[in-house]
Amino acid sequence: MKKLLLRTLMACSVLGISPVSAQAPAGHPVAIAIHGGAGTINKDNMSAEKEREYRSKLEQAVKAGHAVLAAGGSSLDAVVEAVQVMEQSELFNAGKGAVYTFDGEHELDASIMWGKNRQAGAVAGVKTIKSPIALARAVMVHSDHVMLSGRGAEAYAATLELDTVSNDYFDSKARLEQLHKAKATMKLDKTAQLDPLALDYKFGTVGAVALDKEGNLAAATSTGGMTAKRWGRIGDSPVIGAGTFADNQSCAVSATGHGEYFIRFNVAADICARVAYQNVSAQQAADEVIHNVLKPAGGTGGVIVMDAQGNISQPFNTQGMYRASIDTSGELKVGIYGHSQ
Amino acid sequence: MKKLLLRTLMACSVLGISPVSAQAPAGHPVAIAIHGGAGTINKDNMSAEKEREYRSKLEQAVKAGHAVLAAGGSSLDAVVEAVQVMEQSELFNAGKGAVYTFDGEHELDASIMWGKNRQAGAVAGVKTIKSPIALARAVMVHSDHVMLSGRGAEAYAATLELDTVSNDYFDSKARLEQLHKAKATMKLDKTAQLDPLALDYKFGTVGAVALDKEGNLAAATSTGGMTAKRWGRIGDSPVIGAGTFADNQSCAVSATGHGEYFIRFNVAADICARVAYQNVSAQQAADEVIHNVLKPAGGTGGVIVMDAQGNISQPFNTQGMYRASIDTSGELKVGIYGHSQ
Numbered sequence: 001m002k003k004l005l006l007r008t009l010m011a012c013s014v015l016g017i018s019p020v021s022a023q024a025p026a027g028h029p030v031a032i033a034i035h036g037g038a039g040t041i042n043k044d045n046m047s048a049e050k051e052r053e054y055r056s057k058l059e060q061a062v063k064a065g066h067a068v069l070a071a072g073g074s075s076l077d078a079v080v081e082a083v084q085v086m087e088q089s090e091l092f093n094a095g096k097g098a099v100y101t102f103d104g105e106h107e108l109d110a111s112i113m114w115g116k117n118r119q120a121g122a123v124a125g126v127k128t129i130k131s132p133i134a135l136a137r138a139v140m141v142h143s144d145h146v147m148l149s150g151r152g153a154e155a156y157a158a159t160l161e162l163d164t165v166s167n168d169y170f171d172s173k174a175r176l177e178q179l180h181k182a183k184a185t186m187k188l189d190k191t192a193q194l195d196p197l198a199l200d201y202k203f204g205t206v207g208a209v210a211l212d213k214e215g216n217l218a219a220a221t222s223t224g225g226m227t228a229k230r231w232g233r234i235g236d237s238p239v240i241g242a243g244t245f246a247d248n249q250s251c252a253v254s255a256t257g258h259g260e261y262f263i264r265f266n267v268a269a270d271i272c273a274r275v276a277y278q279n280v281s282a283q284q285a286a287d288e289v290i291h292n293v294l295k296p297a298g299g300t301g302g303v304i305v306m307d308a309q310g311n312i313s314q315p316f317n318t319q320g321m322y323r324a325s326i327d328t329s330g331e332l333k334v335g336i337y338g339h340s341q
Numbered sequence: 342m343k344k345l346l347l348r349t350l351m352a353c354s355v356l357g358i359s360p361v362s363a364q365a366p367a368g369h370p371v372a373i374a375i376h377g378g379a380g381t382i383n384k385d386n387m388s389a390e391k392e393r394e395y396r397s398k399l400e401q402a403v404k405a406g407h408a409v410l411a412a413g414g415s416s417l418d419a420v421v422e423a424v425q426v427m428e429q430s431e432l433f434n435a436g437k438g439a440v441y442t443f444d445g446e447h448e449l450d451a452s453i454m455w456g457k458n459r460q461a462g463a464v465a466g467v468k469t470i471k472s473p474i475a476l477a478r479a480v481m482v483h484s485d486h487v488m489l490s491g492r493g494a495e496a497y498a499a500t501l502e503l504d505t506v507s508n509d510y511f512d513s514k515a516r517l518e519q520l521h522k523a524k525a526t527m528k529l530d531k532t533a534q535l536d537p538l539a540l541d542y543k544f545g546t547v548g549a550v551a552l553d554k555e556g557n558l559a560a561a562t563s564t565g566g567m568t569a570k571r572w573g574r575i576g577d578s579p580v581i582g583a584g585t586f587a588d589n590q591s592c593a594v595s596a597t598g599h600g601e602y603f604i605r606f607n608v609a610a611d612i613c614a615r616v617a618y619q620n621v622s623a624q625q626a627a628d629e630v631i632h633n634v635l636k637p638a639g640g641t642g643g644v645i646v647m648d649a650q651g652n653i654s655q656p657f658n659t660q661g662m663y664r665a666s667i668d669t670s671g672e673l674k675v676g677i678y679g680h681s682q
Binding site: 152240 | 461
C-alpha cells in the first residue's frame with residue numbers, strides 16, 4: 001500500500017501534480033480511539049467478570065466506530081456511532097447508566113466538534129434525550145447555535161426527530177447505590193462543597209476521536225456528569241475547548257475526569273494549541289498537560305487524542321482509564337489499567 | 342524609573358538576590374480595560390446625546406475599577422467593580438438593560454477568571470440575580486464548581502447573601518423594541534435559524550480585564566446574551582476559554598460578539614495560548630485571532646486584552662466597540678468608533 005502510494009507520488013511528481021494534500025488526502029488512513037472514563041480503577045476493585053464486560057463493550061464500541069470509517073464514512077459519523085454504543089450500556093456514565101443528581105434525577109451533557117471547519121454542538125442538562133450525543137450533533141448541523149441547555153434544549157430536540165425517553169430510562173441500580181454513598185459522604189452544608197471522597201463517583205464519561213479517509217478529525221464526549229451534582233452544575237464535557245476539541249490543523253481531543261479542572265485549564269484546546277504553536281507531537285502535548293499541568297494543580301483524569309496523521313495518545317493521571325483504539329494499521333487495543341494498553 | 346530598576350537589579354545581581362519577580366512584583370504598575378459590546382456602531386446611528394451617555398458611563402466604569410487597583414485592591418475586585426457599573430446601566434446588554442429572550446424574559450450569563458491560579462466561576466441562564474458577575478465570583482470563591490446554570494444556579498445563590506430581583510427588574514423599553522424587531526425578522530421555522538439581520542441585536546456584552554499591584558491578572562464578562570434567544574442557548578460569555586480567560590503567564594481576555602464563533606474558535610484562551618507559545622505580543626495575538634482567524638470564518642466582534650506587563654489591546658472587526666482603559670501610566674482613553682481610541 002505504501003509502495004503504491006510512493007509510486008503514485010513519484011509519477012505525479014514527474015507530471016508536476018500534487019495528488020495527496022497533506023491535510024485531507026482522499027484515502028487517508030483511518031483511525032479511532034475511545035474512552036469510557038478515568039478514575040480509581042484497578043484490579044483490586046474489579047471482578048474478572050466485570051473486566052470482561054468492560055473489555056467486550058469497549059471493543060464493540062471502537063469496532064462500531066471503525067466500521068463507519070472503513071466503509072468510507074465521516075469521522076463525525078464514526079465518533080457518534082462509537083459514543084452511542086457506550087451511551088446504550090449501563091457500564092458507563094453516559095446515556096443509560098448515567099449517574100444520579102443530588103435530587104435523584106439524571107442530567108446529561110454532550111458535545112461534538114468537527115476538525116474540518118471547527119463546527120461544534122453541545123447540550124447541557126438534558127433529561128429526556130435518549131442519545132445526548134445525537135442532540136449535540138443536531139445542534140451543530142441544524143441550528144445557528146453551538147450550546148443549548150436544559151428544557152430549552154429539549155424543546156429544540158422536539159422540533160427534530162430524535163428519540164426521547166422518560167428520565168427513569170437512565171436509571172440503574174449501581175448508580176443509585178453510588179448516589180447513596182456519595183450523599184452519605186457529602187458535607188450537606190449550604191454551599192456546594194463535596195467531600196473529596198465523593199469525587200471518585202464522577203468519572204465514567206465516554207468519548208471518541210477519529211480520523212476519516214478525507215483527513216477530517218472529529219471528537220465527541222457524552223456524560224451524566226458528577227454523582228450527586230447540584231445547582232445546575234455544568235462540567236467540562238459540553239464545554240468546547242475543555243472536554244472536547246477538534247481542528248484538522250492540530251488534533252482532536254475528548255476528555256474525562258474532574259471537569260472543573262478541565263474547564264479552568266482549557267484542556268482539550270490547550271493540547272491542540274501546543275501542537276499547533278509549539279511544534280511538539282500530540283503525544284508530547286497531551287502528556288505535558290495531563291501530567292505536568294493538570295496533576296500538580298490537583299486535576300485528575302485523562303484524554304484521548306488523535307493527530308492529523310492518525311497517531312493516537314491516551315494519557316491519564318489516574319489509576320486507570322477505560323480505553324480502546326484501532327490505529328491506522330488496523331491494530332485493535334483495549335486497555336483499562338496502568339499506562340499500558 | 343527604568344534606570345532605577347536596572348540599578349537595583351544590578352546591585353541585587355551582585356548580592357545574588359532576585360528582587361523583582363517577572364510575574365508578580367509587589368507594587369506592579371496597575372491597569373484596566375473595559376468593553377461594553379461591539380457591533381454596528383457608527384456616528385450615523387448615534388445621537389450626540391447618546392454618545393455622551395455612553396462615554397460618560399464607560400468613563401465611570403473604568404474609573405471605578407481603576408480606583409480599586411489604585412487603592413491596592415485585587416484585579417478580581419477591580420473587574421467586578423467595573424462590570425457592575427455597566428450591569429447597573431440600561432445602556433449595556435448586561436444586568437439592567439439585558440436583552441429579551443424569545444419568550445420575553447431575561448436570561449443572564451457571566452464568568453470571571455483569576456490569572457493567579459486560573460480559578461474561575463461562571464453562571465448561565467440566571468433570571469433573578471441582580472449582579473450575575475457577583476454570582477460568578479461567588480461560584481469561583483465559595484463552591485467546588487466552575488459553572489452553574491439555570492434554576493440550580495439561583496438555588497445556589499439563595500444560600501449566599503446576594504441581591505435577587507424579579508425578572509422584570511431587567512426590563513427596558515429599548516430592548517423590548519429590539520425584541521419586536523428581531524422577532525419580525527426571524528424565520529420562525531422549526532429550527533433555531535435566525536435571519537442574519539437579527540444578528541445585530543446580540544451585541545452589548547460588557548467585560549473588564551485588569552492587572553493589580555501584585556501582578557495578578559483577572560478577566561470578567563457579563564451579558565444578557567442574544568436578543569430573542571431560544572432553546573436555553575448559551576453563548577460564549579459564561580464559557581471559560583471562549584468569552585473569558587486569564588492566566589498570569591500570558592494574558593487576560595474578555596470578549597464580545599457573535600458568541601457561537603467565539604466558542605468554536607476558543608477565542609479568549611487561543612489569544613493567551615499564542616502569547617504563551619508563539620513568542621508574540623498580546624496585541625499581535627489578539628489582532629491575528631480577531632482579524633485573520635475569526636473574520637474570515639464569519640465571526641464578528643472584539644476583545645479586550647491585558648498582558649502581564651499591563652499592555653492593553655482592544656481589537657475588533659466590527660464598525661465599533663464601546664471601550665475604555667486606564668493604562669499603567671494612568672492615561673484614560675474612551676472609544677466607540679473605528680480603530681482609534
